[in-house]
Amino acid sequence: MNLVKIDKNGFKQGIDRARKEYRLFGPAKGKEGHTIRHLDTDEYPDMTYNDSVLSAKSVLFPQTEKMLYTTFDESEPDHHIMKRAQADYSPQAVVGIKPFDAKALEILHLNFDNGDYRDPYFCDALEATTLVGIAVNSPGSCDFSTSTGTGPFDESALDILLVDTGDQYYAKIITDKGQSFAETCGFEEAADEKAATDEINALKEKAENAVTSEIQYENIAEKSIVELYNAPLWDDIAFSCINCGTCTFVCPTCWCFDIQDESKGNSCTRMRNWDTCMSPLFTLHASGHNPRGEKTSRVRQRFMHKLKYFLDKYDQGIMCVGCGRCVKQCPVNIDIREVCNKLNAYEEKA
Amino acid sequence: MENPYLPYPVRIEDIEIATEDKSLKTFTFVFLNKEDEKKFSYKAGQFAELSIPGQGEIPIGIASSPTEKGFVKFTVFKTGVVTTFLHNMKVGDIMGIRGPLGNWYPWESLENKNILIVGGGFAFTTLRSSIIYMLDPENRSGFKDIHVVYGARSPGMLLYRDELVQWEKRDDINMHITVDSTDDPDWKYHTGFVPQISEEVAPKATEDTYAIVCGPPIMIKFTQPVLEKLGYKENQIIMSLENRMKCGIGMCGRCNIGKELVCKDGPVFTLDRLNRTPKEY
Numbered sequence: 001m002n003l004v005k006i007d008k009n010g011f012k013q014g015i016d017r018a019r020k021e022y023r024l025f026g027p028a029k030g031k032e033g034h035t036i037r038h039l040d041t042d043e044y045p046d047m048t049y050n051d052s053v054l055s056a057k058s059v060l061f062p063q064t065e066k067m068l069y070t071t072f073d074e075s076e077p078d079h080h081i082m083k084r085a086q087a088d089y090s091p092q093a094v095v096g097i098k099p100f101d102a103k104a105l106e107i108l109h110l111n112f113d114n115g116d117y118r119d120p121y122f123c124d125a126l127e128a129t130t131l132v133g134i135a136v137n138s139p140g141s142c143d144f145s146t147s148t149g150t151g152p153f154d155e156s157a158l159d160i161l162l163v164d165t166g167d168q169y170y171a172k173i174i175t176d177k178g179q180s181f182a183e184t185c186g187f188e189e190a191a192d193e194k195a196a197t198d199e200i201n202a203l204k205e206k207a208e209n210a211v212t213s214e215i216q217y218e219n220i221a222e223k224s225i226v227e228l229y230n231a232p233l234w235d236d237i238a239f240s241c242i243n244c245g246t247c248t249f250v251c252p253t254c255w256c257f258d259i260q261d262e263s264k265g266n267s268c269t270r271m272r273n274w275d276t277c278m279s280p281l282f283t284l285h286a287s288g289h290n291p292r293g294e295k296t297s298r299v300r301q302r303f304m305h306k307l308k309y310f311l312d313k314y315d316q317g318i319m320c321v322g323c324g325r326c327v328k329q330c331p332v333n334i335d336i337r338e339v340c341n342k343l344n345a346y347e348e349k350a
Numbered sequence: 351m352e353n354p355y356l357p358y359p360v361r362i363e364d365i366e367i368a369t370e371d372k373s374l375k376t377f378t379f380v381f382l383n384k385e386d387e388k389k390f391s392y393k394a395g396q397f398a399e400l401s402i403p404g405q406g407e408i409p410i411g412i413a414s415s416p417t418e419k420g421f422v423k424f425t426v427f428k429t430g431v432v433t434t435f436l437h438n439m440k441v442g443d444i445m446g447i448r449g450p451l452g453n454w455y456p457w458e459s460l461e462n463k464n465i466l467i468v469g470g471g472f473a474f475t476t477l478r479s480s481i482i483y484m485l486d487p488e489n490r491s492g493f494k495d496i497h498v499v500y501g502a503r504s505p506g507m508l509l510y511r512d513e514l515v516q517w518e519k520r521d522d523i524n525m526h527i528t529v530d531s532t533d534d535p536d537w538k539y540h541t542g543f544v545p546q547i548s549e550e551v552a553p554k555a556t557e558d559t560y561a562i563v564c565g566p567p568i569m570i571k572f573t574q575p576v577l578e579k580l581g582y583k584e585n586q587i588i589m590s591l592e593n594r595m596k597c598g599i600g601m602c603g604r605c606n607i608g609k610e611l612v613c614k615d616g617p618v619f620t621l622d623r624l625n626r627t628p629k630e631y
Contacts, residue, residue: 067355070403080403080444081359081382116614117354117599225608229628256603259355259596263404270355270403275602282604283594283630286430289567291593291607291630301606301630309609 002173004182005191006162011169014185015044015095021184022130023092025059027052036094036101045096047134047164055101055252055323056094060125061108061274067121068270072263082270087121093130093181100321102131102157103150104252107321110314111255121272130177133158137203139211142324144337147214149317153204163200170196215340217318221311223346228308229300231346237339238299240332245276247326247334248302253319256282277301303339354599357401357446358386360422365441368425370506374472375437376413376425379447390450392416393457394479395590395618398449399598400424400436408432409595409613412450413475415482417489422447425475425509451598452617455480455562455588463558464495468573470544470565471502474509476590477564481517490522497553501528501544501569505537526551545572548580555581562588574621584622591617591624591631607631 006014018024019041026045027034034052036059039045066085073079109126112119136143136152145151155161159178163170171187173179182188220228248254258275261268275282278299283292292298310319320336327335364378377400381387390398392412399407408430414423428437439445455476465484469477477500484493498517502508508527518525518539528540528547540547544565553559561582563573570589577587593605593612600614608627610616 072404080446082357082401082403082446084353084356111601111603114600114614117601119355119601120353224626226626226628229608255601257596257601259407259602261404261406268404275604277603285592285594286433297630304608304628305603305606309606313609 002179002182003191003193003196004171004173004187005189005196006169006171006187008168010186012044014187018093018095018181018185021091022181023088023090024095025056025092026095036097047096047162049096050138051140051325051328052098053325053329054250055104055325056097057101057104057108057252059092059094060105060129061112061122061255061257064271064273065121066269067259067272070268071266072268073266084120085269087125089124089128091130092125092128093132095132096134096162097131097158098136098323099133099152099154099158099161100145100148100150100323101252102133103154104321104323105131106157107253107310107319108255110316130159130181131157132160132162132178132181135161135163135200135203135207137164137207139207140324140328142213142327143211143322144213144215144324145322146208146211147216148320148322150321152207152211153200163203165199165203170200172200213337215322215337216344217307217311217340219344220308220318220340223308223343223348225304225308225312227348228343228346229304231343231348233342233346234296234300237303237334237342238296241278241295241299241334242332243278243280243295243298244331245278246329246331247336248276248278249274250325250329252321252323252325253306277305299334303336303343306336307340307343355448355597357399357407357448358390359383359444360447362439362441362443362445363421365439368509370504374425374427374509376423377436378414378421378423379445380421382444387420390422390447392450393454394483395454395476396450396452397476397598397617398422398424398447398451399595400426400432401446401448402432402435402439403445405432405435407448407596407598408436409451409592409598411476411479411590411617413478415479415486417483417486425472427472448598452613453615455590455618457483460560461492462494463560464553464556465493465497466552466559466561467496467498467500468544468548468552468561468563468565468577469498469500470569471507472509473564473566473590474500477562478510478513480562481523485517485520485523494558495524495553496522497524497526497551499526499528499544499548499552501530501540501547503530505529505532505534543572544569545576548573549576552576552580555583555586560586560588562590564590584625585620587621589619589621589624591619593631
């Protein structure tokens with residue numbers, strides 16, 4: 001691994017150099033707070049942001065995305081034959097992604113490359129992407145990332161980790177992709193390894209100690225799916241839920257999507273859009289039958305998927321990185337930390 | 351690697367009205383590109399997404415058998431947006447097929463076993479595929495006794511009637527055809543619900559007997575205790591599920607029952623496995 005230092009003016013110049021070879025995405029302030037979006041040629045990532053309303057999920061998995069297209073015009077030789085929609089898979093970089101949001105992309109990758117099938121839209125975008133993370137020095141009150149197997153300084157899913165020491169950044173170059181990005185930016189001034197490591201570790205410890213809330217899930221694996229599914233907890237948990245779906249949209253690990261065809265005149269596009277398990281339409285059969293027609297069954301699905309089904313299926317922890325967005329933005333204060341701890345503590349009555 | 355969302359282009363070769371109320375039609379498709387037919391190599395019990403540009407996609411069980419070459423067949427009930435559009439399409443129209451998808455009846459472990467097929471109503475499509483597959487001269491010796499209990503509301507609602515009559519005449523398959531009721535004085539088969547007829551005619555389970563059950567929920571509900579009474583264990587009862595699907599390849603997240611995805615880990619499950627998962631189907 002390679003440690004470099006970047007002064008803050010040099011950082012901006014580096015970003016300008018990167019623009020020539022990468023399409024840049026990063027935190028930008030909007031009306032409703034920060035989002036991670038494409039940066040215009042005169043914009044710089046706002047590295048001081050505390051929270052973004054949405055994660056960087058949409059860079060690789062857009063909220064709406066063209067998949068296929070065709071024409072209904074029967075004078076065309078390939079009418080009604082679907083083809084892949086064009087998209088730009090040239091190199092791109094997300095600068096200023098939070099470490100746990102990068103971890104969430106690893107979780108999405110598990111779903112979109114499942115051994116039997118590879119989703120080319122997500123995977124091609126991921127391969128084109130360099131993730132330049134910013135360590136979180138001051139975690140927010142809803143952050144519980146340290147107890148989900150990641151954390152404010154987790155570098156495991158990043159290509160570069162930037163650490164803001166006030167007057168400058170240290171950059172830990174983690175992968176070859178990161179190395180190429182750093183070279184493009186001209187981030188090459190070696191840091192004093194010992195001093196930099198000490199300073200980074202001190203900031204890391206301070207940040208991790210500032211994460212005060214946590215969840216426990218170590219007992220969930222040994223309970224059976226049916227036992228937790230039938231636990232008499234779900235009506236209480238779901239009672240206040242209004243099925244708005246906010247939790248699923250702000251979640252960096254929620255991957256469910258819908259496929260819809262749109263046509264105008266003779267042109268036809270097959271789109272995919274984020275979907276939500278909170279909607280009754282999500283599972284409604286054409287016959288009218290709905291296996292998750294009740295609110296409680298949908299709330300149960302969301303938490304069981306994240307905390308139990310995913311855990312059992314992949315044996316790689318839970319499908320939650322502890323970003324706290326769903327906790328913060330839920331209009332009725334449903335808190336995944338409480339739900340997780342309840343499941344963890346649940347004992348079936350004999 | 352191939353794009354799993356990209357359908358193979360097909361042409362509608364034939365459309366046949368399958369039931370007297372015209373609510374079901376059987377569509378025969380041929381692949382526009384010959385090599386796609388090889389890529390679409392399937393086993394009885396699998397399904398595919400029928401893909402109509404501008405309308406959407408529907409997951410439908412494959413009704414043709416892998417032993418039938420040159421075409422694929424699907425029998426479709428008119429019920430939603432896509433199926434209604436499909437029912438109005440014409441021979442020669444171009445559309446797409448994506449698949450084959452999902453798992454299949456466990457043919458590897460069904461070898462040299464007695465097979466009991468219990469089917470009801472529209473859910474006979476992949477069972478037709480299975481019967482044609484087992485009766486193929488190449489395959490028939492790979493199975494012992496074959497019993498089929500198949501029922502519909504009335505004689506005109508039975509699918510594949512010509513084939514049923516042919517199978518009825520053969521001595522290497524025991525057909526037990528039934529209808530809920532009929533006023534046809536010449537009706538020479540059973541009258542009564544599938545569970546009740548199964549109780550009368552289905553073979554008792556031995557270690558070498560497996561039941562494949564496909565039908566509406568009410569039929570499954572009442573057939574299960576009958577099979578138990580006949581000695582079938584949970585791992586000897588094989589069922590095929592359906593749930594709402596979009597992607598068909600285990601990614602879009604809606605068809606799950608517990609951690610199993612009906613589209614990719616199913617649609618075929620043993621009762622044993624289903625009993626260890628939430629019944630969200």
